[in-house]
Amino acid sequence: MSTADEIGTAAQLACLLEASAPKPGNVSPGRHFRDARYEDFLASAAAIGPALARAGERPLGATILAAVEATARWTRSNTNLGIVLLLAPLARAAALGGSGALRTEVAHVLAASTVDDARDAYAAIRLASPGGLGRAGAQDVADAPSVSLVDAMRLAANRDGIAREYATDFSTTFERGAPSLVRARADGLAWDDAVVETYLTLLAAAPDTHVARRAGEPRAAEVTRDARAVLAAGGVRTAAGRDAVAQFDRTLRDPHNLANPGTTADLTAAALFVVLLDGGWHSTHGDSDDRAR
Amino acid sequence: MSTADEIGTAAQLACLLEASAPKPGNVSPGRHFRDARYEDFLASAAAIGPALARAGERPLGATILAAVEATARWTRSNTNLGIVLLLAPLARAAALGGSGALRTEVAHVLAASTVDDARDAYAAIRLASPGGLGRAGAQDVADAPSVSLVDAMRLAANRDGIAREYATDFSTTFERGAPSLVRARADGLAWDDAVVETYLTLLAAAPDTHVARRAGEPRAAEVTRDARAVLAAGGVRTAAGRDAVAQFDRTLRDPHNLANPGTTADLTAAALFVVLLDGGWHSTHGDSDDRAR
Numbered sequence: 001m002s003t004a005d006e007i008g009t010a011a012q013l014a015c016l017l018e019a020s021a022p023k024p025g026n027v028s029p030g031r032h033f034r035d036a037r038y039e040d041f042l043a044s045a046a047a048i049g050p051a052l053a054r055a056g057e058r059p060l061g062a063t064i065l066a067a068v069e070a071t072a073r074w075t076r077s078n079t080n081l082g083i084v085l086l087l088a089p090l091a092r093a094a095a096l097g098g099s100g101a102l103r104t105e106v107a108h109v110l111a112a113s114t115v116d117d118a119r120d121a122y123a124a125i126r127l128a129s130p131g132g133l134g135r136a137g138a139q140d141v142a143d144a145p146s147v148s149l150v151d152a153m154r155l156a157a158n159r160d161g162i163a164r165e166y167a168t169d170f171s172t173t174f175e176r177g178a179p180s181l182v183r184a185r186a187d188g189l190a191w192d193d194a195v196v197e198t199y200l201t202l203l204a205a206a207p208d209t210h211v212a213r214r215a216g217e218p219r220a221a222e223v224t225r226d227a228r229a230v231l232a233a234g235g236v237r238t239a240a241g242r243d244a245v246a247q248f249d250r251t252l253r254d255p256h257n258l259a260n261p262g263t264t265a266d267l268t269a270a271a272l273f274v275v276l277l278d279g280g281w282h283s284t285h286g287d288s289d290d291r292a293r
Numbered sequence: 294m295s296t297a298d299e300i301g302t303a304a305q306l307a308c309l310l311e312a313s314a315p316k317p318g319n320v321s322p323g324r325h326f327r328d329a330r331y332e333d334f335l336a337s338a339a340a341i342g343p344a345l346a347r348a349g350e351r352p353l354g355a356t357i358l359a360a361v362e363a364t365a366r367w368t369r370s371n372t373n374l375g376i377v378l379l380l381a382p383l384a385r386a387a388a389l390g391g392s393g394a395l396r397t398e399v400a401h402v403l404a405a406s407t408v409d410d411a412r413d414a415y416a417a418i419r420l421a422s423p424g425g426l427g428r429a430g431a432q433d434v435a436d437a438p439s440v441s442l443v444d445a446m447r448l449a450a451n452r453d454g455i456a457r458e459y460a461t462d463f464s465t466t467f468e469r470g471a472p473s474l475v476r477a478r479a480d481g482l483a484w485d486d487a488v489v490e491t492y493l494t495l496l497a498a499a500p501d502t503h504v505a506r507r508a509g510e511p512r513a514a515e516v517t518r519d520a521r522a523v524l525a526a527g528g529v530r531t532a533a534g535r536d537a538v539a540q541f542d543r544t545l546r547d548p549h550n551l552a553n554p555g556t557t558a559d560l561t562a563a564a565l566f567v568v569l570l571d572g573g574w575h576s577t578h579g580d581s582d583d584r585a586r
Contacts, residue, residue: 020332
């Protein structure tokens with residue numbers, strides 16, 4: 001898979017499968033946030049397709065800005081900034097990639113990023129206005145950047161899970177997210193369950209940086225411990241695990257102790273995109289028993 | 294709204310909003326068919342975007358065939374043939390349209406359809422293999438057409454709700470579907486409820502031709518009577534109505550008396566596309582109370 005249209009479609013489907021799975025603490029069908037409903041995520045997924053389909057034709061920062069501008073025409077919420085930041089280099093790597101593995105190509109795309117890419121990405125972040133990547137003494141998104149996009153991301157890597165992917169050539173996506181998803185599908189889980197399991201696996205592995213910024217690091221650490229306990233109870237694979245998943249969701253939505261692991265949801269979407277770009281829709285899909293007539 | 298990308302995005306969002314709303318007797322999140330899961334509809338919606346975005350650049354039949362071919366790369370089910378047949382002329386009208394109203398432009402697009410358009414549409418129908426538009430003595434899709442696409446559709450109009458739209462310049466879409474949706478949104482219904490109400494309204498107005506072909510005309514007439522009763526009970530607007538909607542859904546899914554009003558779902562998607570092309574996402578969205586912080 002590598003035509004521009006197919007890359008755009010895969011990016012959209014990654015967003016749609018992520019948004020549609022009932023991930024604890026995040027939006028899914030019938031479970032809305034006050035400032036963002038499920039249908040805002042549908043519109044956002046649809047909106048970014050053309051920009052990501054053209055990721056091979058223009059610089060990384062321009063793709064990020066175009067995708068965020070397209071999203072802003074449909075929703076005022078910040079529904080997908082993190083996803084766009086993650087998917088744009090992957091889409092460019094898929095578009096430019098020759099015979100090399102996707103991760104090798106991503107490393108090339110990141111290494112080639114420029115100050116102009118950083119400037120466009122900062123503009124995108126300001127447009128989506130999520131409060132930036134946290135306050136930074138150097139290379140704050142309110143200022144004009146003086147370093148390349150990947151260097152700016154390295155400065156934020158210790159406090160932001162998206163920036164960390166840039167700084168590590170997408171280590172979480174390639175080494176934890178995508179393998180978890182492939183394993184879950186190989187075990188016969190439907191896409192929604194496979195997505196929830198991958199999300200829990202990522203959340204159990206590292207505190208969500210969006211939760212840490214909004215609710216503090218102790219709360220983020222607590223959420224990670226809870227995710228581990230849910231997986232230990234079986235996660236989506238057992239009845240007891242499903243009860244634990246539902247309880248975890250209620251805990252995260254408690255207005256007095258709110259925690260929205262939004263960065264982990266973004267990382268889940270990146271893992272989905274990698275799996276789809278690798279042909280995982282068909283290779284994990286065609287023979288599963290839910291397709292049998 | 295009229296750039297190519299925006300037309301493609303609106304077409305995708307129409308499919309996504311339709312698929313995501315819990316319409317009785319059809320697929321929605323968590324409620325799958327044996328041969329088509331919700332995620333197949335997500336993939337199908339994503340797949341058709343590029344083809345519909347280019348509807349202004351090539352003949353109507355070529356757009357229909359390209360959209361169905363793109364869908365076939367993602368799913369073996371016939372998830373969206375009816376939707377593609379309905380959305381393609383609307384997309385072309387939106388792309389070519391000057392200052393005229395969309396329905397006037399659609400009439401021009403249909404009147405200009407050719408035998409080549411019919412040939413490509415027949416190829417698309419054979420590729421999606423839903424059993425054709427019913428057996429026909431003349432202009433069966435197994436044969437090479439000798440009339441224009443709109444003339445072929447006129448021959449099928451009495452037995453197929455999609456063909457009837459071609460034969461009437463989309464009378465159901467413009468005169469019943471889109472107005473129902475706009476009214477529901479103006480009344481403050483969320484998109485999912487507004488979509489279900491529009492679907493019930495269309496089903497109550499005319500027997501679903503997909504049900505008639507698969508389960509017989511008496512069953513289709515019964516389904517229409519049931520839809521009227523559900524609306525009379527309040528539909529999505531009252532607690533008693535919601536109970537009736539849920540009961541209706543169970544009745545339609547009863548394996549011993551199965552009825553899948555698929556054509557009505559397609560007509561609902563067409564109504565959504567018209568409303569979105571007319572700016573209805575923002576005009577019915579921005580001020581509703583579900584968006585208030």
